[in-house]
Amino acid sequence: MLVLLDRDGVINKDLPNSVTSLDDFQLLPGVGRSIACLNKAKIKVAVVTNQACVGRGDLSAEGLESIHQKMQQLLKKDNAYIDKIYVCTDTKILPNNRRKPAPGMILEAMQDFNTIPRNTVMIGDADRDLEAATAAGCHKILVLTGKGKLTYDTIKSNDCSLIVHKNLPSAIDFLLTTPLENSGRL
Numbered sequence: 001m002l003v004l005l006d007r008d009g010v011i012n013k014d015l016p017n018s019v020t021s022l023d024d025f026q027l028l029p030g031v032g033r034s035i036a037c038l039n040k041a042k043i044k045v046a047v048v049t050n051q052a053c054v055g056r057g058d059l060s061a062e063g064l065e066s067i068h069q070k071m072q073q074l075l076k077k078d079n080a081y082i083d084k085i086y087v088c089t090d091t092k093i094l095p096n097n098r099r100k101p102a103p104g105m106i107l108e109a110m111q112d113f114n115t116i117p118r119n120t121v122m123i124g125d126a127d128r129d130l131e132a133a134t135a136a137g138c139h140k141i142l143v144l145t146g147k148g149k150l151t152y153d154t155i156k157s158n159d160c161s162l163i164v165h166k167n168l169p170s171a172i173d174f175l176l177t178t179p180l181e182n183s184g185r186l
Contacts (some may be wrong), residue, residue: 002120003038003175004106004138005082006057007049007163009146010168011071017054025067025074028145032078032168037172039080041081044113047085048105048122048132054089061089084112100124106138118180123171127151129150130162138155139180 008014013026038045047068053059059067060103068085075081084107088098098104110120125146133140141163142148152164165171 006124014146020059034169034172036080055091101128103136106136
């Protein structure tokens with residue numbers, strides 16, 4: 001299985017004007033321990049994140065790399081790690097088709113980890129995360145942290161394939177105890 005995580009609002013505190021400094025980056029409660037459980041279970045974990053703040057010039061590529069190094073250092077305190085980080089700094093979907101809600105980064109991750117959609121789960125807090133997962137054909141979980149509550153309140157259709165959890169630790173507990181094919185909603 002491959003678990004793909006949005007970053008802001010899922011792993012760390014989401015900010016209205018983006019996370020643009022090391023001081024801004026704060027892991028959400030329980031995230032490190034939960035990712036460590038995936039690591040211990042030999043499940044690959046990757047981050048799939050839009051970071052238009054770089055494309056707009058609000059943050060340098062080096063600054064973003066420093067933030068991701070801090071994320072890995074904080075996770076390491078719980079014996080956790082991210083296998084790979086996929087970043088799209090584009091401010092528009094076209095021409096690259098990587099910026100969520102386009103599926104480009106998810107498809108790239110599935111190729112890199114040699115997996116297929118039915119063995120891949122995208123966990124996000126925004127409609128664009130869910131749309132990207134749907135376009136890539138993989139499973140999706142909405143967490144209610146970050147933009148999640150607003151996203152849940154504004155979902156326009158009754159998507160029977162959508163699973164909702166209060167936060168990342170709850171979603172990971174679900175994944176570790178419920179086989180994808182037996183979840184009843186995937």
